[in-house]
Amino acid sequence: MSGPAPVPAQDPAPRLRVLVPRGMDQLARESGIGAAIRHQEKVIRSLGHEVVRSPLDDFDVVHLNTPFPDTPLLARWARLRRRPVLMWAHSTEDDFRDSFTGANAVAPLFRRWIAHLYRRGDAVVTPSGYARELISAPKYGLRAPIHVLSNGVDTSFFRPDPSARGRLRESLGLAPEAEVVVSVGMQLVRKGIVDWVELARSMPGTTFVWYGRTDPRMLTAAVRRALAGAPPNALFPGYVQAAELRDAYCGADAFCFLTTEETEGIVLLEALACGAPVLVRGIPLYRDQFPDGEVTHQVTGEGPAFVAATARKLRALLDGELADLRAEGRAAAEDVDLDRVAEHLAAIYDAAGVTPRRRAGAGATARARRTAGAPGAPRAAAR
Numbered sequence: 001m002s003g004p005a006p007v008p009a010q011d012p013a014p015r016l017r018v019l020v021p022r023g024m025d026q027l028a029r030e031s032g033i034g035a036a037i038r039h040q041e042k043v044i045r046s047l048g049h050e051v052v053r054s055p056l057d058d059f060d061v062v063h064l065n066t067p068f069p070d071t072p073l074l075a076r077w078a079r080l081r082r083r084p085v086l087m088w089a090h091s092t093e094d095d096f097r098d099s100f101t102g103a104n105a106v107a108p109l110f111r112r113w114i115a116h117l118y119r120r121g122d123a124v125v126t127p128s129g130y131a132r133e134l135i136s137a138p139k140y141g142l143r144a145p146i147h148v149l150s151n152g153v154d155t156s157f158f159r160p161d162p163s164a165r166g167r168l169r170e171s172l173g174l175a176p177e178a179e180v181v182v183s184v185g186m187q188l189v190r191k192g193i194v195d196w197v198e199l200a201r202s203m204p205g206t207t208f209v210w211y212g213r214t215d216p217r218m219l220t221a222a223v224r225r226a227l228a229g230a231p232p233n234a235l236f237p238g239y240v241q242a243a244e245l246r247d248a249y250c251g252a253d254a255f256c257f258l259t260t261e262e263t264e265g266i267v268l269l270e271a272l273a274c275g276a277p278v279l280v281r282g283i284p285l286y287r288d289q290f291p292d293g294e295v296t297h298q299v300t301g302e303g304p305a306f307v308a309a310t311a312r313k314l315r316a317l318l319d320g321e322l323a324d325l326r327a328e329g330r331a332a333a334e335d336v337d338l339d340r341v342a343e344h345l346a347a348i349y350d351a352a353g354v355t356p357r358r359r360a361g362a363g364a365t366a367r368a369r370r371t372a373g374a375p376g377a378p379r380a381a382a383r
Contacts, residue, residue: 014356016049016349019059019083021074031186033090035266036127036151037065040088043152043342059083061354064121067091067114075120084352087121089114089146092134095261098190100218115140123352127151127264130285134263147348152341153269153333157242160275160330161250168251171244172209172235179206179318182252182276184245184267185259187214187223187236192258192281197226198307199256200234203314208256211248213238249274253318258310259283272296273333275326279314295332297322 020041040063041051052059055077062078064071065088075085093111097104118124118135124146126132132146169178185191193210200208213236214223227236240248249255255271257280262268268290271278280286282298292298297317299310316322 016044016047016060016354016356017052017058018044018049019052019055019057019062019078020044021055021062021064021070022053032151032264032266033065036088036090037063039152039154039266039338039341040065040345042154043338043345046338046342047346058357060357061086061349061352063088064117065090067110067117071117072120075117083357084122084354085120086348086352087118087124087144089118089124089126089131089135090263092131092263094134095190095263098220098260099186099188100214101220103220111139115142118142119144123147123348125149125348128285128289130288131263145351147351149344149348150336150341151264151266151269152336152338153266153273155273155330155334155337158246158249158270158273158333160326161246164247164250166251167247171247172207172237174207180209180252181206181254181256181314181318182209182211182248183256183258184211184248184271185257186212187219187227189220189222190260192260194222194226195258195307195310196256197230197234198304199258199310199314201231202307202311204231204233206253206318207233207235209235209237209248209252211237211240211245245270246274249276252276254279254314256310256314257281262286268296269333269336272329275330277317277324277326278329279310279317290329290332293323293325295325295328297325 020037044051055074061084062074063086064074075087078085091114093107096110097107118140119142121144124135124142124144126135126146126148127150129148132148135142136146166176168180169176172180174180183196187193187210196208196210200206249271255276255278257265257268257271257278259265259281261283262285264285268278268280272295278296280290280296280298282292282300286296286298290296297313299306299313301309313322
């Protein structure tokens with residue numbers, strides 16, 4: 001008697017070639033958008049797809065992330081090739097304010113520019129429901145579907161590590177028992193750095209460490225004054241690599257993030273993933289997504305009264321007088337782990353009708369690479 005008929009092998013899931021162009025995206029490398037792009041690349045590969053970086057290569061869909069002049073050109077190039085355009089809406093008029101010199105004066109122009117960019121997408125992707133609400137306003141004029149997809153966090157990399165406490169203090173030249181509070185971000189008024197410096201001044205027995213930098217030419221007068229007059233217990237190591245940043249989150253006594261506006265805030269997700277005790281400004285996004293006393297501790301207000309209130313609550317957090325929310329914070333980060341983000345991205349691809357295209361032959365590919373007139377494409381010699 002013959003055995004059972006063999007079960008036919010199932011075809012693997014179709015593999016996409018996803019264009020995540022570098023070009024001017026390199027200008028955003030040290031920003032939250034730069035981190036979001038790196039996360040997208042990890043997620044794409046985890047789905048079994050291929051990341052393509054040159055618009056001259058064959059691709060099935062393009063991810064556009066930055067508000068730079070090459071973005072509409074790349075969108076136009078994808079449209080000419082009948083490839084779907086996914087436009088990431090990381091920025092809003094609201095979070096552009098209080099950033100760089102002259103930002104408030106040109107904020108309405110910036111909004112018109114990013115609205116023009118977002119309208120180039122077959123679908124728009126934004127990192128939070130709060131951000132979707134902002135860009136759904138009539139002044140943005142969007143008609144394409146708007147999807148919410150967290151930028152996510154790699155919770156297998158950003159995870160609690162008690163041994164980081166000693167490494168952090170050694171890297172900063174501090175005593176082993178030093179009390180350390182960290183924050184991370186570009187040096188912008190919007191990120192809360194002016195209030196943060198005053199907070200450090202009001203707590204001279206605690207070392208405050210700010211990781212991240214901004215091109216000095218882009219600093220506003222208020223930030224320049226704050227940095228120039230910062231007290232000796234405020235340290236500014238600049239931009240650091242991910243492993244050193246992980247030690248900062250894991251080894252600090254608290255993470256204090258006083259940003260006044262965010263569409264998500266990857267650094268907060270990283271701190272929560274590392275199990276850091278967290279104190280944030282109670283902006284609408286965080287009040288809804290990471291509630292006060294449930295996932296984070298929060299302070300609201302502005303000006304000198306805000307700094308004083310923050311100092312009191314931070315002192316209570318450092319002294320163990322507030323609820324320990326580290327487990328809840330870790331759970332919130334795991335909810336937006338990159339594996340879960342990957343599942344949602346796959347669903348967005350399905351909704352946008354992203355499918356693998358029939359590949360051109362080698363000769364056609366070679367000819368495409370020699371096409372010098374492709375909008376937004378680097379010359380072959382520069383690759």
